Amino acid sequence: MSIIFFLIGCSVFIALVFLGAFFWANKTGQHEDTYTPSVRILFEDEEEKPST
DSSP states (O other): OHHHHHHHHHHHHHHHHHHHHHHHHHHTTTTSOOSHHHHGGGSOOOOOOOOO
């Protein structure tokens, strides 16, 4: 029975870590640009020129 309490505690801790990472990403502006990723696939990458 004690292993269940241990696993519940571990899962709550991991959930809090991921929640903190989500709030940190929102605070630093990680989700501000929602337009660019959707159209990035439409543009071709620039070809690198071979060096001489």
